[in-house]
Amino acid sequence: MKNKGEILSQIGADLSKGYVIAVISLLAIAFSIAIGIIIVGSKQDVEAGEIPDPKQTLHKAPDASTIPFGKEGELIKYGSDLIRNTAYYLGPKGKVAQISNGLNCQNCHQDAGTKPWGNNYFAVASTYPKFRERSGSIESIKKRVNDCFERSLNGKALNEESKEMRAIVAYINWLGTGVPKGVTPNGTGIYKVPYLDRAASPEKGKLVYKEKCQSCHQADGQGIKNPEGWGYTYPPLWGENSYNNGAGLYRLSRFAGYVKYNMPQGVNHTNPELSDEEAWDVAAFVNSQPRPSKDLSKDWPNIAGKPIDHPFGPYADNFTEEQHKYGPFKPIEEAKNKNKK
Numbered sequence: 001m002k003n004k005g006e007i008l009s010q011i012g013a014d015l016s017k018g019y020v021i022a023v024i025s026l027l028a029i030a031f032s033i034a035i036g037i038i039i040v041g042s043k044q045d046v047e048a049g050e051i052p053d054p055k056q057t058l059h060k061a062p063d064a065s066t067i068p069f070g071k072e073g074e075l076i077k078y079g080s081d082l083i084r085n086t087a088y089y090l091g092p093k094g095k096v097a098q099i100s101n102g103l104n105c106q107n108c109h110q111d112a113g114t115k116p117w118g119n120n121y122f123a124v125a126s127t128y129p130k131f132r133e134r135s136g137s138i139e140s141i142k143k144r145v146n147d148c149f150e151r152s153l154n155g156k157a158l159n160e161e162s163k164e165m166r167a168i169v170a171y172i173n174w175l176g177t178g179v180p181k182g183v184t185p186n187g188t189g190i191y192k193v194p195y196l197d198r199a200a201s202p203e204k205g206k207l208v209y210k211e212k213c214q215s216c217h218q219a220d221g222q223g224i225k226n227p228e229g230w231g232y233t234y235p236p237l238w239g240e241n242s243y244n245n246g247a248g249l250y251r252l253s254r255f256a257g258y259v260k261y262n263m264p265q266g267v268n269h270t271n272p273e274l275s276d277e278e279a280w281d282v283a284a285f286v287n288s289q290p291r292p293s294k295d296l297s298k299d300w301p302n303i304a305g306k307p308i309d310h311p312f313g314p315y316a317d318n319f320t321e322e323q324h325k326y327g328p329f330k331p332i333e334e335a336k337n338k339n340k341k
C-alpha cells in the first residue's frame, strides 16, 4: 500500500499544487459541515415544534430530482400530488373518494411538508412509529396520517392498504431521506411561540383578523373556493368546512406557532409579520368561532399526558378549561414541572 505522502505527490505531479490544496481544503470544509450538521441535528431529539432557537441552521428537504425513477418514484410523486391537491382526489367532490372537507394537507403542511417551521414532515420518517399520548398507543405513519384525515380534514380514515395511503407514506418516507433514526432536525414542525404573561384575547385577535387575515380568509372565515370548485384558493378558518375541535390547530399553541411563521401567506421564519401577541390573540379569536366537533372521549387516556393547552377536561391539575384553552399558560406549566419532581 502506498502511504498518503506518495499518493499526494503523485497527484501533485499531475495537477498544480494550488489546485490540490484548494480541493483538499474544500473537502475538509465539507467534512466539518457534515459533522456539524450531524452533531447539531442529533442534539435536537425533542418533540416536533419544541425547538427554541429559530436562528440555527435549518434542515432542508431533499431535492425533487432525487426521487427515483420507476414504480417507487411514481408512487412518491403521487403522494406529493395528494398532499398538494388532497381535495381534488379525496374532498367533497373527490375523484377517488369523498372522505374529507375540501382542505389540502398542504394548507397546513406548507410546500407539501418541506418548509422549515411550516409544519413540515422532516422528522416523521425518523421518529415513527412512536407512542403518542393523545391515543395512548404506538402510532404508525399511516395512523398519524389518518388522525389528520379525521380531525384536520374533519373526514374519514383512508383505507391503510389503499394506493393513496401507500403513496402518502412513500412520499413522507422519501422526505425523511438522510435524517438518522430518532433525530428531529432543526426547523421541524411548528415553532413554539413564547407564552404570554396574560391570557390570549379573542377580542384583540378579532382586530388582528380584520387587519391581517380577512382579505383572504373573508369576514365570515369561510375562505374562497377555487375556480374549478373542488377546493379552495383561500381555505376556511372556521365553520362546517374547517378542521374540527379534535385537530392540532384547535390548540392555541399549535395555531399561534403555525401562523407566526406562515401567515399572512408568503411569510416565513426570516420575515414574520405577526408579533407573538398577535399570533396568540388571533389564535384565540379563530378558535372561539364555531366548528365541527368530534367525539373525543377516547382521547388522552392518561389525563396527566394532556398538553397544557388542551381545551377539554378532565385534567390532572385544578386549572379551569378556560385557562387551559386561552392561558395564561406559565402557571400551568410551572405546576406541571413541580409535579414531575
Ligand code: HEC
Pocket: 048, 049, 083, 086, 103, 104, 105, 106, 107, 108, 109, 119, 120, 121, 123, 124, 141, 144, 145, 148, 149, 152, 153, 168, 189, 190, 243, 247, 248, 249, 254
Ligand atoms: C387544518 C390543518 C391541517 C391539515 C389540513 C392537515 N394537517 Fe397534519 N398536522 C396538523 C397539525 C397542527 C399537526 C401537529 C403538529 C404539532 O403538534 O407540532 C399535524 C401533524 C401531522 C403529522 C405528524 C407530524 C410529526 O412530525 O409528528 C403528519 C404525518 C400529518 N400531520 C399528515 C397530514 C396529512 C397526510 C394531511 C392530509 C391528508 C394533513 N396532515 C392535513 C395540521 C393539519
Ligand code: HEC
Pocket: 103, 104, 106, 107, 108, 110, 111, 208, 209, 212, 213, 214, 215, 216, 217, 233, 234, 235, 236, 237, 243, 249, 258, 259, 263, 264, 265, 274, 282, 286
Ligand atoms: C394573502 C392571503 C392570506 C392572508 C392575508 C392570510 N392567509 Fe392564511 N392562508 C392563505 C392560504 C393561500 C392558505 C393555504 C396555504 C397553502 O395551501 O399553501 C392559508 C392557510 C391558513 C391556515 C391553515 C389552513 C386552514 O384553513 O385552517 C390557517 C390557520 C391560516 N391560514 C390562518 C391565517 C391567519 C390567522 C391569518 C392572519 C394573521 C392569515 N391566515 C392570513 C392565505 C392567506
